[in-house]
Amino acid sequence: MELLRVAFIGTYPPTQCGIATFTAALRKSMAPGIDLLASPVIRVRDPRDASSPSKADDAVLEWVHGDSQGLDEIVRAIDDVDVLVVNHEYGIFDGPEGSAIVELLDRVSTPAIAVLHTVLSDPTPLQRTILEAIAERVDAVVAQSQAARRRLLGHFAIDPNRVDVIPHGAAPNFDGPTERRTEHPLVLTWGLIGPGKGLECAIDAMALLDDLDPAPVYLIAGETHPKVRATDGERYRCSLQRRVEARGIGGRVRFDARYRDLDELGALIRSCDIVLLPYQSRDQITSGVLVEALASGKPVVATAFPHAREVLASGAGDIVTHDDPAAMASGVRAFLEQPERAELARQHARRIGQSFFWPSVGGAYVDLARRVRYVATPPLIALSS
Secondary structure: OOOEOEEEEEOOOOOOOHHHHHHHHHHHHOHHHEOHHHOOEEEEEOOOOOOOOOOOOOOEEEEEOOOOOOHHHHHHHHHOOOEEEEEEOOOOOOOHHHOHHHHHHHHOOOOEEEEEOOOOOOOOHHHHHHHHHHHHHOOEEEEOOHHHHHHHHHHOOOOHHHEEEOOOOEOOOOOOOOOOOOOOOEEEEEOOEOOOOOHHHHHHHHHHHOOOOOOOEEEEEOOEOHHHHHHHOOHHHHHHHHHHHHOOOOOOEEEEOOOOOHHHHHHHHHHOOEEEEOOOOOOOOOOHHHHHHHHOOOOEEEEOOHHHHHHHOOOOEEEEOOOOHHHHHHHHHHHHHOHHHHHHHHHHHHHHHHHHEHHHHHHHHHHHHHHHHHHHOOOOOOOOO
16 A cells, blocks of 8 residues: 655654654654655744754754744645644644644645644633634544543534544553662652642642551652743742642652653653542643553543543543542542552553554554545546547
């Protein structure tokens, strides 16, 4: 079967964010169906991003905010492929609410797929206009959960026949070395650190588990978000450390700001007993961290954001109310005090996690890319005389 030429737009390594990791993993997972050498990446980069350009990779073009000179080269690269995949998040593109992506789509005629990483329940008028404009200009829209699809169709004027659900991908992570450094149960939260992740509530919850023997250790792993660090330095992390000391649990809450590659992160996740997702957001319809936790077979305690409610309902974790340290502590306690319940959650997580494995997700994207290309540019059929 003919290999497709697919261009990908989004943040991309060495930028450190979830969408950058997703873009790289998606491109790799689609490799069986695409021509990688002819499938460029348009790496969207804010000038405040201190990471070096990806020029070592000939397949990567830089689209830097405010740089209009290189835009013609990017448009030519997109026009030269079969399908364009746009990873959409309001914060990564230039212009008010990322409006530059609409301007780019207006300049290209390539069949396109928009992958939505955020679907807001209460968008501003401009956010609504931009998302609907993107959906109007592409040939298919991907929601990464059923919750995302329902919200998209309930809050935005988008044709439901053009919305596909393909889950966020993850690599199987059941076996291999670990980073175990304590005999105490290990509760883990990882990802870029910044306000809104609910870490204050998680710290308060850990203070309510002192009576357990052994009491759990809580590891917060991840660097401070680059945008937070650019404006406030490490002030936010320091505020969390002060909170830990004020609660008297300095020996049981640890911060690790070391950057880990995928193998190192996998080893860290395998070493934990429980994954804790204390997110404050009630809008989160996709969580790569949640998917990775399930693909690692780990019990999850999560606040009741939409993606968690959708995938944990079968028993792979415990869903707790937002901003409720007592409920969060109770969820962690239940898994630590009831080994049989934790084992059942691990089994459910392993079963659910298989649906997120990248080969399956990448194959679904290849199938969708073939479909939109065929619909947009049907093959010529020779007529017999």
